[in-house]
Amino acid sequence: MNSRKALTILSLISAAGILVACGPTVETSSLPSSSEDDSIDWETPEDYVAFEGSQEDLTAHVTVWHTFGSGSSANFESISQIATEFMNRYPNIEIELVNHSSYDQIYTDVRYAITAGTTPTMAIAYPDHVAEYLYAGAVENMAGYVNDPLIGMGVDDETEAGTIDDYYEGYLEESTDYAEPGVYSMPWSKSTEVMFYNKTYFDQNGLNVPQTWEDLWSVCEQIKALNPEITPFGYDSDDNLFITRSAQDDIPYTSSDENNRYLFDNDQAKAMVKEIKENYDLGHMTTKGASPNGSYTSTMFTNRELLLTVGSTGGTNYNYTPNFEIGIAAVPQSDTSNPKVISQGPSMCFFSSASQDELYAGWLFYKFATNANNTANLATLTGYNPVRRSAFETDVYKNWSTNTATSGSSKLIHDTLEFADANYATAYFTSPAFRGSAVARTEVGGIITNVLLAEVTESTIDSTIDSYFEQAYNNAVTAGN
Numbered sequence: 025m026n027s028r029k030a031l032t033i034l035s036l037i038s039a040a041g042i043l044v045a046c047g048p049t050v051e052t053s054s055l056p057s058s059s060e061d062d063s064i065d066w067e068t069p070e071d072y073v074a075f076e077g078s079q080e081d082l083t084a085h086v087t088v089w090h091t092f093g094s095g096s097s098a099n100f101e102s103i104s105q106i107a108t109e110f111m112n113r114y115p116n117i118e119i120e121l122v123n124h125s126s127y128d129q130i131y132t133d134v135r136y137a138i139t140a141g142t143t144p145t146m147a148i149a150y151p152d153h154v155a156e157y158l159y160a161g162a163v164e165n166m167a168g169y170v171n172d173p174l175i176g177m178g179v180d181d182e183t184e185a186g187t188i189d190d191y192y193e194g195y196l197e198e199s200t201d202y203a204e205p206g207v208y209s210m211p212w213s214k215s216t217e218v219m220f221y222n223k224t225y226f227d228q229n230g231l232n233v234p235q236t237w238e239d240l241w242s243v244c245e246q247i248k249a250l251n252p253e254i255t256p257f258g259y260d261s262d263d264n265l266f267i268t269r270s271a272q273d274d275i276p277y278t279s280s281d282e283n284n285r286y287l288f289d290n291d292q293a294k295a296m297v298k299e300i301k302e303n304y305d306l307g308h309m310t311t312k313g314a315s316p317n318g319s320y321t322s323t324m325f326t327n328r329e330l331l332l333t334v335g336s337t338g339g340t341n342y343n344y345t346p347n348f349e350i351g352i353a354a355v356p357q358s359d360t361s362n363p364k365v366i367s368q369g370p371s372m373c374f375f376s377s378a379s380q381d382e383l384y385a386g387w388l389f390y391k392f393a394t395n396a397n398n399t400a401n402l403a404t405l406t407g408y409n410p411v412r413r414s415a416f417e418t419d420v421y422k423n424w425s426t427n428t429a430t431s432g433s434s435k436l437i438h439d440t441l442e443f444a445d446a447n448y449a450t451a452y453f454t455s456p457a458f459r460g461s462a463v464a465r466t467e468v469g470g471i472i473t474n475v476l477l478a479e480v481t482e483s484t485i486d487s488t489i490d491s492y493f494e495q496a497y498n499n500a501v502t503a504g505n
Contacts (some may be wrong), residue, residue: 049260064201068205072168072478075175075384079182083116084385087144089130091370094123098405103393113182117385127153127370138162143375145386149418151198151454152462154209158202159459165206169387177391185391190412193201194367194452203282203458209371210390213399213408215338216365216444216452217264220322222331233353237269237299240332240356244308247331250427260335262313263469268366269296271453278464280456281485285504288468289497294489297475301485304476313473319423328493338369340407340440344433352436352443367452369408376423407437409444416445460504467496 088107092099100123107119122144124130131153137143138160149157157163170177170188177188188196195211202208221233229250234240240257247256259265266288270277273296276287303309310330312320325333326345334355335343344350357363372390374383390400400415402408406423415421429438455461474492 027172036327042454060086064193066167067170068171069165069206072165072172073380074168075153075172079114079175079388081116082114082385082388082474084379084381085118085120085148085182086382086386086389087120088386088389089124089129089144089147090136091124091127091148092121099402100350102402102405105143106390106393106398110389110429113392114385114388117388119389131156135160138139141377145378145382146372146374146390148212149209149373150368151201151209151457152465153455154371155202155459157373157375158204158208162377163208164373164376164383165208166374166387167207169383170207175384175388181388183391184390184395184397186396186412186414190414191394192395192411192413192449192452194407194450194454195411198367198371198454198457200458201280201454203280203456206425209373210394211411212370212372212394213338213402213406214367214369214411214420215336216367216409216448217261217268217334217336217355218440219332219334219353219355220343221333221353222325222328222348224348225331226351227349233351234332234356235360236352237356237358241308243332243390244303244401245304252307254326254331255307255329256331256352257453258315258320258324258330258333258387259309259311260333260339261469262311262472263465264366264368265300265311266293266297266468266472267465268355268364269300269358269454271364271366271455277468278456278461280458280460282458285460286464286497286500288464289493294486294493296390297471297493299488300472301480301489302476303477305439311472311476313469314476321365335359336368337444338406338408341433344436346432350436354447363448363451364453365448365451367454399463400424403441404437407440409441413445413449416442458504459501463503464500467500 029212052081089105092103094100103121107121111117111119124133127150132146134143134147136155143162154163169175177185191211199209219343224231231243231246234243244256247254263380267277270293273292275292275296276290279285279287304314307422312318315324321333322335322339322342325343333343354363356364374386376461394411396412396414396418397420399410399412400421403410403415404421425438429435471492475489478488481490
């Protein structure tokens with residue numbers, strides 16, 4: 025650390041470590057490759073004040089609210105090292121890291137800070153949270169910073185950030201998917217979903233790994249014939265199951281149109297939920313919401329109660345066990361020629377109440393923190409996807425792959441990262457973020473949970489589904505007003 029200053033740390037909670045044991049095998053044939061348009065064209069707002077002078081002379085105190093834990097946690101050590109190295113490169117900029125115990129807590133604290141006029145320079149946030157901050161008029165449009173000729177992306181400086189086109193396009197699209205035009209968040213670390221499966225069981229019984237939902241239900245029938253007591257498949261997020269199937273099937277979910285936000289109460293969505301319910305009742309599947317005591321399907325998977333489970337790449341290590349070989353495959357698709365997988369994970373937003381110099385300095389810190397080396401390092405520690413393509417070509421990632429990620433949960437994290445990079449680059453989707461979008465997400469997840477647990481007959485299933493959709497729609501509309 026530079027001797028002229030100290031890294032300020034307010035620590036509220038510690039993060040958990042990662043266990044190490046034997047390694048999995050990867051199934052990589054699920055999704056086709058395709059090309060994508062990498063051009064990024066964000067319009068600089070008219071009121072943006074371009075940076076003048078030299079970066080070396082920029083003096084500012086930058087406050088960063090985060091959820092990376094404290095003390096000896098791997099996540100906190102990583103962000104602390106990044107902040108220390110940044111301050112060595114920019115000795116006139118001080119980075120203060122302020123930990124918050126959870127994403128919900130930081131969301132609550134930011135909302136209070138907006139009211140009190142005490143927001144930080146920048147904060148980790150989910151897009152739904154950013155939408156609420158934006159509704160309050162508190163978020164800075166970052167398009168001008170991206171394009172700035174002296175501090176923008178692609179400028180050769182101490183951040184070593186590279187160009188904007190190196191970020192995955194799907195992550196950047198999320199930065200603009202808000203109710204107002206502009207760039208109101210930037211990708212920090214992202215996750216998606218994959219399907220983990222018991223490769224030992226599949227190999228022993230000659231089963232094919234399903235690529236589509238139709239394949240999945242067929243495989244579930246085969247497994248039930250072999251082992252009637254087993255529930256073959258689990259989905260760890262009821263919310264994501266509804267949203268992902270809707271995206272795959274082109275079923276309307278939500279909209280950026282402020283006059284027609286909530287679109288999910290429709291016949292296509294009801295038919296999709298009915299299909300899921302029928303397979304639940306056949307014993308083919310379950311979800312976290314429908315499981316006894318809300319058990320994670322990852323836990324049920326490692327306990328051999330399930331043979332396939334869809335879960336977040338950010339929680340890859342929870343799907344690891346040394347008791348059988350683990351395979352990795354794509355989330356089942358409706359159309360493998362047009363794959364869709366959800367993009368999640370935190371972004372960084374900047375608050376317009378900060379001084380102009382604080383925003384310039386915070387932007388430089390963001391560039392540095394998400395350069396190829398730093399985003400690669402964070403990925404190796406957590407299983408979250410790096411936000412830059414070039415992260416996989418860094419010495420940081422290559423050395424970890426060769427020397428550390430050779431067994432146990434570290435290898436499962438490695439193989440999951442590699443799988444997502446090889447198969448998902450053009451498959452990511454996001455949903456519009458607006459005031460009330462977080463409630464819509466919760467409500468559609470509730471539809472899945474409630475319908476699965478409902479006692480129905482052939483004559484009552486449709487009316488039951490109708491009632492839960494109506495209830496969810498009304499709750500979402502009320503929250504958004």
